[in-house]
Amino acid sequence: MAGKKYKKALEGWEPTRRYSVTEACAILPRTRISTKWDETVDVSIRLGVNPKYADQMVRGSCVMPNGTGKTKRVLVIAKGDKVRDALEAGADFAGGDEYIKKIQDENWFDFDTLVATPDMMVSVGKIGRVLGPRGLMPNPKVGTVTADVSKAVKELKAGRVEFRVEKAGIIQTPIGKASFKPEALAGNLNALLDVLMKLKPATAKGTYMRSITLSTTHGPAVKIDVAAFAASAAGE
Helix, strand or coil: CHHHHHHHHCCCCCCCCCHHHHHHHHHHHHCCCCCCCCCEEHHHHCCCCCCCHHHCCCEEEECCCCCCCCCCCCEEECCHHHHHHHHHHHEEEEEEEEEHHHHHHCCCCCCCCECCCCCCCCHHHCCCHHHHCCCCCCHHHCCCCCCCHHHHHHHHHEEEEEEEECCCCEEEEHHHHHCCCCCHHHHHHHHHHHHHHHHHCCCCCCEEEEEEEECCCCCCCCCEEEEHHHHHCCCC
């Protein structure tokens, strides 16, 4: 049955062809395999960088203008008024050392993202060895170490994603759900690509954005015409 569904997902388009962002996002909802749940749409972008060099590490965040279809559980580590600000902005949990102790002693991880104010980072650093492997360690480059906790929480709840280039020079991140309208997916993807273009390292040589593919959780990959996107981004 799965084989039949996969073959059906390939109908009406050419897997070897490279499409514009608009065309690819219009094709994507048809490639979903499951009809029982709303598959996530992921983008995989191969960059012309070598992450083993610090000056070629590409890391950041992007607020998806149309959300991601998933609500993140946000924990904020802060003191005083910042705790109140975080809760008023929609944080699921907010507090100080009591949450650090809860993570340390109870192995508690009922959250998806951790935001911390700069003055709490010394305390947060004490549990860095358990946060790091889970990708939860706050970092100023992606906006999770900030004094403006209200803004950070609102953006995360609205659909901010964090990304970091992997060893092979690839960035992978969700940009929405298969149920999204094509224009919503395209808006999210274009927002992400614009952010990545701005983060291009000065030391990166040759072609920066080498390949872009979109796929639903179990569906086939749809290739993007990178050359056409680059020309559009350059205003050609």
